[in-house]
Amino acid sequence: GAVVSQHPSRVICKSGTSVKIECRSLDFQATTMFWYRQFPKQSLMLMATSNEGSKATYEQGVEKDKFLINHASLTLSTLTVTSAHPEDSSFYICSARAPVGLGEQYFGPGTRLTVT
Amino acid sequence: AQKVTQAQTEISVVEKEDVTLDCVYETRDTTYYLFWYKQPPSGELVFLIRRNSFDEQNEISGRYSWNFQKSTSSFNFTITASQVVDSAVYFCALSEDNAGNMLTFGGGTRLMVKP
Numbered sequence: 001g002a003v004v005s006q007h008p009s010r011v012i013c014k015s016g017t018s019v020k021i022e023c024r025s026l027d028f029q030a031t032t033m034f035w036y037r038q039f040p041k042q043s044l045m046l047m048a049t050s051n052e053g054s055k056a057t058y059e060q061g062v063e064k065d066k067f068l069i070n071h072a073s074l075t076l077s078t079l080t081v082t083s084a085h086p087e088d089s090s091f092y093i094c095s096a097r098a099p100v101g102l103g104e105q106y107f108g109p110g111t112r113l114t115v116t
Numbered sequence: 117a118q119k120v121t122q123a124q125t126e127i128s129v130v131e132k133e134d135v136t137l138d139c140v141y142e143t144r145d146t147t148y149y150l151f152w153y154k155q156p157p158s159g160e161l162v163f164l165i166r167r168n169s170f171d172e173q174n175e176i177s178g179r180y181s182w183n184f185q186k187s188t189s190s191f192n193f194t195i196t197a198s199q200v201v202d203s204a205v206y207f208c209a210l211s212e213d214n215a216g217n218m219l220t221f222g223g224g225t226r227l228m229v230k231p
Contacts, residue, residue, distance in 0.1 A: 104151065
């Protein structure tokens with residue numbers, strides 16, 4: 001099946017700094033990628049839809065200036081958490097939509113962000 | 117607006133028992149797609165199944181089976197002869213487009229299979 005990677009898998013940063021998370025589709029081109037956030041023992045909440053070559057579409061309540069998304073190529077989308085605060089600590093998961101076939105989303109392994 | 121409800125937050129069974137995870141959904145669309153994903157402790161979501169609203173035929177894949185009933189807006193997932201490796205959080209999800217965009221996830225059910 002399609003493989004999606006994320007880097008880093010874990011990151012600890014200090015409050016006020018920015019952190020970049022990468023999402024890559026390894027064996028297929030993804031014109032659309034998605035970013036989710038998951039708090040402990042909770043479900044996934046869609047943050048934004050990332051489209052290659054255009055601006056991301058953010059869900060209601062998600063600050064676009066705080067969570068910067070760049071989808072510069074067909075295999076890479078990045079999420080930058082700017083001026084991170086402890087409440088931004090969470091599990092961030094990206095997914096890429098399969099280009100053909102069933103159209104399901106393939107998920108990355110997730111990035112656990114801890115802001116101290 | 118669409119909504120997915122997984123009423124069981126946690127289920128604990130002993131190995132070899134059968135277990136059914138419930139999923140109830142709400143949508144105004146006549147065409148929609150239902151999914152099940154598995155999230156093991158490692159965190160990565162694993163796709164299990166996709167079903168469109170026009171296909172109510174039940175599906176079986178090894179020890180896994182799914183029961184889709186539009187009349188009750190349910191898409192339940194049964195694991196037969198559960199194994200310890202089945203321990204994970206299982207999410208039911210709904211999408212209103214064929215491309216798998218705009219997935220709405222249920223709250224998830226944590227399944228613990230004890231030896």
